[in-house]
Amino acid sequence: EPEVTQTPSHQVTQMGQEVILRCVPISNHLYFYWYRQILGQKVEFLVSFYNNEISEKSEIFDDQFSVERPDGSNFTLKIRSTKLEDSAMYFCASLGGRASGELFFGEGSRLTVL
């Protein structure tokens, strides 16, 4: 069964450092997402990406965040200067088509900012 893969599974970083989280979506999917879930809280939408550009982003997704799909395979989330409050689980998801509606999630990357 095709799956979304994410690396690293856990990253510990110092406040102010740059972090890149990587995702390989399902190969024939067209829509890509990053979500964040702070421990014990809800899954929060960060950004959606379609046709090699951001299609929508939330208020959380400020100038410290960026996404790109540099090689048509990997989909990355970069946090330029991490803050303590960026500590969370970051989930990548992909969607085959709007009609299907099913988001396929990766297992997540847990980010701990010290």
Added chain:
Amino acid sequence: RKEVEQDPGPFNVPEGATVAFNCTYSNSASQSFFWYRQDCRKEPKLLMSVYSSGNEDGRFTAQLNRASQYISLLIRDSKLSDSATYLCVVPANTGGFKTIFGAGTRLFVKA
């Protein structure tokens, strides 16, 4: 009204019980709705889609009430393995493919 709102629970039920969760949504233009299941510290996984009035899959039934803008999830004959958080998910219909997750309802099924 919040975009997607759920009763957080927790619901504590014995094995074999029937339990129902509700979810309300604010965007009357939403056409599709989803229930996801999330186990502790795991990724959400699709449980059911709801496009019309409802959907049934084994012990699980989802119903949609467009007039009142809520969807429900009914679990019959609860199993221990049903213990999880159930997430109501609604596309935002903002043109950017955003989907909104409810905060989730926690279910504990006890022997």
